[in-house]
Amino acid sequence: MSKVTKGARRSLIWLAAILVAIYGLLAVGVLTGNASWTPGLALDLAGGRQIILTPVLDEGATQEIDQSDLDQAVSVIRQRVDASGVAEAEITTQGNNIVVALPGTPDDATVDLVAQAAQLQFRPVLLVGDPSPTTTDDETVTESDETPVAEPSASASATPEPTPSASEVANLITDAEPEPSASPSAVLLDAAVPEASPSPSAETTDEAAAEPEDASSFAWLTEDVMADYAALDCLDVENYGGRTMGDPDAGYVACSSADFAKLAMGPVEVTGDDLETASSGPEMSQTGSFTGGYEVRLQFNSEGAAKFADVTTRLVGLEDPRNQFAIVLDGVVISHPVVQSRITNGEASISGNFTQEQAEQLANQLKFGALPLSLEVQSNQQISSTLGADQLEKGLIAGLIGLVLVALYSLVQYRALGFVTIASLIIAGATTFGVISLLSWGLGYRLSLAGIAGLIVAIGITADSFIVYFERIRDELREGRSLKSAVDHAWTRARRTILISDAVSLLAAVTLYILAVGGVRGFAFTLGLTTVIDVIVVMLFTHPVMVLLARTKFFGEGHKWSGLDPRQLGRDTMYKGRGRVRTGAAAPKDGLTLAERRAAERKAAEGGAVAADEVGEPTAAEVAAVNDAAEVSEADADDAPANDRKGDV
Structure with a gap:
């Protein structure tokens, strides 16, 4: 058997293996009841469920719902739906309503997830680790848990990234009017890639066994929290939408959409109710000149300003990464900036290597999370295709x-x-x-x-x-x-x-x-x-x-x-x-094929020139001999540049 024949049969075997693998996996899914032999159909062919939501502000709220708030609500709902595994969903706005159309027959959990209002929380950061799930023993965190995340190859977030990547300078939070004794450092700290994340070892294990002294205490890292921290996979898209916010008075773990890091955090200290508004704009230095970058400005109400002053006072003196606080929206960390100074007047700014779009996106997320808004279900009905x-x-x-x-x-x-x-x-x-x-x-x-x-x-x-x-x-x-x-x-x-x-x-x-x-x-x-x-x-x-x-x-x-x-x-x-032919001019010279011309040349070399009209049909042996002799020279001609090959198509 020739080498060419073996290669052809090997290719067919590979194709057969691919088909067997495809339908073998599909058969496993069908036998386990999780799959079907036929593809699922989208809304236009199979119908589904349509849910109409109306955003409603809480009683006594003075804010107004604008189009940017509706767009942000659509973004949050889409993130939840994508994370739940429902594809080909249609989420649009109609006037002041949000229309969610889910193909097929979604379960009740997915429907309830769509109608949940987004929540905004500010939690102190305790650990920042690698996005992959890890293993832990009973009392300590493995070294891989402490390894800061670099920059993963795949994105796990379904929304635009509002913060810089891990390779860039991360967020820096400064007081809009810093006190002279607490001026920010001239060097920006990288919140996404700290030099080391402390692990609760011998000294901190004793602390974890005792009552927490404050929200930044390692005592919040209970066995359950650390088990969740080890099992969390921040490379899985399902962990970037629709997650429960957890107990506000306990430790919590979540993924960061900014750099895909895995964070362990303390209890909630500030909520969206304490944030009055957020905006973005060009970054200004302490002297009032523009730096060329962009920043996100936060304005807290009076109660929130007092809470935030206590938080920043404590965090500014802690080691990295405990000098950070995480901003959690809908179960996902959208930013975890480093505190550079005490902030006592309720006006703060988050700066870094923001583009204008990134700053606007983060500001809209914060503003939306600060709204005292709920989503009321106006209708929930099955629709035909x-x-x-x-x-x-x-x-x-x-x-x-x-x-x-x-x-x-x-x-x-x-x-x-x-x-x-x-x-x-x-x-x-x-x-x-x-x-x-x-x-x-x-x-x-x-x-x-x-x-x-x-x-x-x-x-x-x-x-x-x-x-x-x-x-x-x-x-x-x-x-x-x-x-x-x-x-x-x-x-x-x-x-x-x-x-x-x-x-x-x-x-x-x-x-x-x-x-x-x-x-x-x-x-x-x-x-x-x-x-x-x-x-x-x-x-x-x-x-x-x-x-x-x-x-x-x-x-x-x-x-x-x-x-x-x-x-x-x-x-x-x-x-x-590609469908084009040429005739007439493409006919072989003198009306002879390549084999006939070669045969004529061979006969001419042996016994003299032979006129074209004297050359009859060559025998099969002559044709084979001529073709074999011409094989090498023609192969060389095939490799020559296109402009140098006459008759090449």
Whole structure:
């Protein structure tokens, strides 16, 4: 068995292993009752539940709800829904109402989660650790718990990051009018990456066993709190939305959306009720000049100012990271700045390497959390699909018609070779269906009508890749190569064209997915997914099958029904790629094929020149000998620059 044949069979084995893995995992999900053989459907095809919420201020509140507050409420609700695993949800505003449409049949916990009001808390920081879950013994924290987080490779937050990354200077909180004796340091401290996080060891273990002296005491790190701290995974998106806020009078652990660090904190000392408002703007130095950066300004009410003065007075004298306080919104730490001075007048500012957008985002989050706002459920009802089963049926029929037409065209144009196209489309369809069903189970993905449109478009993209390959094989046969040689040379050239074409399609799909909203993203997702699968099928199925077929008698000898008969291909038609051909000028010089010209040259060298009209059809042995002799020189010509190759397509 040749090396080429072994490589082809190995590729087919890899493809079979991929399909077995996909449907094996799906079977496990079906048997455990967590998955289905078919993908979940989105709102437009399956319907769902619609909840209309109305934001209401508490009695006696003087603030007003504006559009930015509604947008922030939508952001918080979307974060909760995403963390709960519900995909393809639609969350919009209509006037002063918030409309939440959840596909399928969401459970009661998800519905209750949507209607919860966001809470804002200020807690003192006790530990800052690595985002990954760790193990602990009975009384101590492992070294990995104390390792500060650097900058993880994947984002776990569903909302824009309001604070600088771990590699930048973190937040610095200063008094708007600092006292002379407590002026802030000239060096900004990095709250996200402290040099070390203290661990409650011998001395602090005794402290933890006693009653806490204040909110910054390690005594708040009880066994339950430390167990939660060790188990918390801040690389999991589910821990960035919809988490319970915990007991305000006990220790608490949460993830930071600013740098994905894991924080252990003391009890709540200041709440959103104590914060009057928040705003953002250019940062100013103590002399009143602009620094070029941006800051977030906090204004506390009289009661909050007194609480905050006590907090900053205690924290400013503690070691890192206990000189930080965490701002927790809806169970997620949105910032944990370092206290640089006592703040006694209720006016503070958070500064750092903010962009204008980051400062505005953090200010809006603080302002929203400070609102005495609740969400009242105006209606909670089941809704029918906006398009329904009728549109789904029509979409599937359209896809089936397109598939049948492609199959008929392939059989007419390529005869038996068309069955390779049909088999490739079946493999691509089975792979796509399995992957989408897995995504529906694992990530809650739901297929919309726009997504089905992307799958239908993919039929043409996939078939186009096969046509490029087959036509290149035909061109090589017209030049007089044997089928084995034609398959190898055609693959070298067609592969480049296929990869470039698919790369452009994938780039368009990714760009569309990032920039678009709603159903258009569903179209972009399935288009990108099928483009990747197209590359896999061509590499692991279509080309290996052609390599094996080229070694069969039916295809290798050019049977008239194989679609690869050199006599039926003709000499005056050459494929230029992607549906274009050239005729007439592409005919071989003197009306001879490559094999005939080589044979004539060989005879001329042996016994004198032979006129073109005196050269008859070469024997099979002569053709094989000429092709073998020309193999090396033609391979070199294939590698030459395109401008230097005459007749290259």
